[in-house]
Amino acid sequence: MRSASESAPRRGWRQGDAFAPVAVRRQWRAGGVQDGVAAVCPRVVIVGGGFGGLEAAKALASAPVEVLLVDRRNHHLFQPLLYQVATAALSPADVAWPIRRILRRQRNARVLMAEVTGVDAARREVLLGARREPYDFLIVASGATHSWFGHDEWAPFAPALKTLADATAVRRRILTAFERAEASDDPAERERLCTFLIVGGGPTGVEMAGAVAELARQSLPGDFRRIDTRKTRVVLVEAGPRLLASFPEALSGYARRALEKLGVEVRLHSPVTRCDERGVELGEERIDAATVVWAAGVRASPAGNWLNAPTDRAGRIVVASDFSVPGLPGVFAIGDTVLARDAAGRPLPGVAPVAKQQGAWVARLIARRVRGAADPAPFRYRDAGQLATIGRRAAVADFGWLRLSGWLAWWFWGLVHIYFLIGARSRMMVALEWLWSYLTHDRGARLITRD
């Protein structure tokens, strides 16, 4: 059963009907047509310019709809490479692009930089502070944010990586720690400053630990006079029994050995019980570390609150199999902000391909409904595999039918990531930055900046 408001264009709306399409309501306000209109172009509002929202907008390019994409930032961010900004290998502009630039040739799309504060589902309007944007269809793709598992007081000591500002802040902490160690006359303090602890053994934690170790062991030596950055201690802490829990066990083992070869201490079965300005506690044990990076938990954006929709423990909206939010006609939610399951009932992972496929599918659904066609075949996630890199010539790739580790996986990882960047300029620049780093061990963006 579909509600009327989700159906194809039709006539006969009555003045004042809150569920009339946006185009009809606009004409009432303008004092135009009284009841209904002949041609209605429904309005799709997309909240969030991440992988899911952007893909949905693009997939609506040829649909007879007007698209409004709202994001509180002006840029789409390629999060999988954010750790390279945090470790001074890439610049923010290498991994982020203005959303309106990406959509500039799509004539039915508009982009608005604004912060969503709520949704008035009764009037079918998105609230942006004092401003209201009406919708016929709403796609909520507002992603996820950090979670310190109920310990938000740890945030100042263990910053996480989600935005460009997070990445440059972590970069500042890492580089400042080495500067302060070089300046310090106290051996204990120098040791604390040269200890870097990463919490969370998922792909971000593994990549971050490998990148910090390479920075310290390969890029920085020679630049300092009083400290030996090759003696830097990098500790990767994971609460569970293995790294990269979503990968096959053999690849987890490879990742651990590869990190240890880089000099990273891998601590499994080690839940963090406390973070403070001196370091962290792992149960009884205390590790003094000036720089702690949190790569352990995420929670969904507050979209569940905006919509007053039921969520799971991580704040993810529980959606129907067509990503509609139960009880809210015309409202869909996708990506990291929802709990979606595959055919076998397993939750889908919070990765870019899931969000992109969901975005494209919901866009197709809306386009077909607007045209009065039948719904598409039910959504099915096509798992293209997963990748994680550890360091120079070391990565793991799992395609289900094929598992790779080592240099071949590393080259594959690099090519895939360059392929998925947006635009020829970024591909060229990132490829050159990587080539340069590969040949020289140098990092291009070792800047300590602060607004």
Next chain:
Amino acid sequence: MRSASESAPRRGWRQGDAFAPVAVRRQWRAGGVQDGVAAVCPRVVIVGGGFGGLEAAKALASAPVEVLLVDRRNHHLFQPLLYQVATAALSPADVAWPIRRILRRQRNARVLMAEVTGVDAARREVLLGARREPYDFLIVASGATHSWFGHDEWAPFAPALKTLADATAVRRRILTAFERAEASDDPAERERLCTFLIVGGGPTGVEMAGAVAELARQSLPGDFRRIDTRKTRVVLVEAGPRLLASFPEALSGYARRALEKLGVEVRLHSPVTRCDERGVELGEERIDAATVVWAAGVRASPAGNWLNAPTDRAGRIVVASDFSVPGLPGVFAIGDTVLARDAAGRPLPGVAPVAKQQGAWVARLIARRVRGAADPAPFRYRDAGQLATIGRRAAVADFGWLRLSGWLAWWFWGLVHIYFLIGARSRMMVALEWLWSYLTHDRGARLITRD
């Protein structure tokens, strides 16, 4: 007459003598040699890693001294291209490099990231908060900062360009103004948001005005739906009778015409009498502008206060012809923080070549004194000419014997700036960014970020 402390190494210092070389005082502290030492390696402390300080450090590479370069930032900044960061053409990492990376092969040099809080000339120590760094020779090259001509209350409304953080803040303001204009329903507010006012008709103001006009007229159109960025108003305000006052009049005229061709309103004889959150006042006239950039005045760093030395109205230390600070043995000051004059008594301009030549000359002076050789020939500024760019294929160059304007000057400007960047990586990256922008009118770093 030279003071003893500035002389070549000698024996016979008496325990506790505050003027004994640093190496001797260290050995006293360590309980070593009692009175004097055989071989003394004097210590040169350089404050500031800008053009002057860095050049001085490099020029001491083969001198029998130990060099300590202190800067409160970790990077050397190529200020002539900072306006390109502010207008989204280049990334911060394209125009800044870690100082310790630049000096890493210079074994007699150490780099310390710390903020100078004063100088204890009696004990010959630089104060860095609680820390003290002794010197035999001190080169103060701490540069300049903004000046709002006694109106510091204008600073929040008319930010200036001196640091990377300034540049990304100005970039954020410019890009946010267009975003807010696109979102606004109020025509007057849209007009105010699409008005950009640059105060100061020197090279920075001219380059900034040209770059904002090109951003609005060539890069942004097509990305917006509700505003036409080609109608952006860019106003360049200069108190004096012409732009680029240090250039020949013919080139000033060319710069003005080139800017007007780009759609910039040039207002001469227009001193700013007030800045507030709505815009600026030029005497009776009021211009509403959401974004104002201050490119009008600089004042010297507080080095005059640290040294308790006489300064001019702009805070610049009045130095002797050998850049020594009168009354302070072993202390020199160079670059934007001093008032230096050429042979004819005219003040030298606050540009990179002046600071670099002064830095190299003072380093040579110190090296010769340490070796017991005669002082070098008096400093003479070799004026290599001046350059300013207005926009695509438009620039002015003045070499004294040759004056250029137009596309040839523009190509020359580009080549010179790429040549003076540090390292092959930056040269390659900036050249590619420029080539890309030239071909596509695109800008690589249109990011609104905030820490």
